[in-house]
Amino acid sequence: MKFFLKILFFFITLFQTNIVEAKIFVLENIISSATFFTTLNSEKSSVELESIFSENELANTCKSEGDLVAYRNWSISSNAYATKGGGTFFEGASYSSKVLKQMGKADDLFHGFPKSVDGFATKFGQWSTKLGADGKPYQWLKMPGSYGGKTGVFEFTKDANGLINHRFFNVPK
Amino acid sequence: MRSISTYLNFLTEKGRVLSEINPGSDEIALTIEDALQALELIRNSEEIILGGDILSEDNNELIYAYQLWGEQYHVLNWCCDRTSNESKEAYLKRSYDIAKESITNANKIAEKLKRKCYIVFVTE
Numbered sequence: 001m002k003f004f005l006k007i008l009f010f011f012i013t014l015f016q017t018n019i020v021e022a023k024i025f026v027l028e029n030i031i032s033s034a035t036f037f038t039t040l041n042s043e044k045s046s047v048e049l050e051s052i053f054s055e056n057e058l059a060n061t062c063k064s065e066g067d068l069v070a071y072r073n074w075s076i077s078s079n080a081y082a083t084k085g086g087g088t089f090f091e092g093a094s095y096s097s098k099v100l101k102q103m104g105k106a107d108d109l110f111h112g113f114p115k116s117v118d119g120f121a122t123k124f125g126q127w128s129t130k131l132g133a134d135g136k137p138y139q140w141l142k143m144p145g146s147y148g149g150k151t152g153v154f155e156f157t158k159d160a161n162g163l164i165n166h167r168f169f170n171v172p173k
Numbered sequence: 174m175r176s177i178s179t180y181l182n183f184l185t186e187k188g189r190v191l192s193e194i195n196p197g198s199d200e201i202a203l204t205i206e207d208a209l210q211a212l213e214l215i216r217n218s219e220e221i222i223l224g225g226d227i228l229s230e231d232n233n234e235l236i237y238a239y240q241l242w243g244e245q246y247h248v249l250n251w252c253c254d255r256t257s258n259e260s261k262e263a264y265l266k267r268s269y270d271i272a273k274e275s276i277t278n279a280n281k282i283a284e285k286l287k288r289k290c291y292i293v294f295v296t297e
Contacts, residue, residue: 096252098224098295107197132248133282140244148196157247165224165252170240173231 089127089141090118093162103167109148110169117147118167121154136160180214183207191228191293194235200293202228202235205280208292212272221297222268224252227279228291235291238279242286249282251275 095103102111125143132138141156152171158164188201203211215222227238227249239247253268276292283290 096224097254097297098252101223101295101297105197105199108195108199109197110195112197131245133243133245134248136248138248163252163254166247166250168237170237173234173236 089122093158093164096163096165099165099167113147113169117154177218177220180211180218183211183214189235202291202293205290208276216269219265221265222272223295223297225272225295226250226293230289249279
């Protein structure tokens with residue numbers, strides 16, 4: 001029995017070692033990095049979502065965004081504490097021409113982050129409505145995370161007509 | 174009609190590069206006075222202004238106005254999308270008018286808050 005357990009332990013250890021090696025291999029070959037962690041108002045959270053995206057997903061994401069961004073070290077992991085998720089934020093919404101122009105500049109850290117981030121923000125971001133200085137209501141979607149070696153908050157705002165004119169990676173000074 | 178290069182030269186000469194706060198950015202911020210001057214150059218070159226961002230200054234460093242003045246001021250960043258059936262000429266004029274109005278409005282708020290104000294144009 002002891003011998004059997006030793007063999008079992010050996011294989012478990014071997015299996016874990018392989019996973020670590022696979023991870024390193026993937027990260028070395030991916031050029032850009034974006035990490036998302038949604039912990040806004042985590043104290044209010046009743047549901048804890050934990051999501052770790054597989055290396056295959058990462059590789060697929062990188063391929064699909066290849067034309068948009070010169071990726072540096074792309075890795076995504078998420079430990080999400082969702083309160084009010086961004087489930088329908090982008091439904092029926094559109095980006096302003098200004099935002100689209102700024103999104104197209106892949107080297108622009110604050111504006112040019114990949115569109116796939118929007119999908120993650122929808123899943124793990126927090127959504128709220130705030131009044132603008134013009135007295136009109138705007139919906140905000142925020143998701144803390146890191147990109148291009150900086151930590152900040154991915155921000156989106158849309159007006160009552162569904163126009164998104166603020167798509168910004170806000171890095172605190 | 175002037176070439177867009179006149180405007181771009183003006184930007185290079187008068188503006189502050191945003192890459193000082195945003196690595197990889199090729200955007201350039203102008204003071205209110207310079208922005209109003211640049212607006213004329215853009216209009217003369219018949220370039221559409223898609224929108225703009227309002228910035229301020231904190232410890233001699235550029236900062237997006239809403240980051241310093243408060244989140245509600247994100248609305249100062251404006252945009253101008255072409256509407257259906259709008260002619261190029263009408264869109265050009267409207268984009269210019271909205272830009273001028275937005276700059277004036279941002280300047281008023283900056284003065285009220287006793288803050289500096291910079292403009293970044295996003296052109297087509």
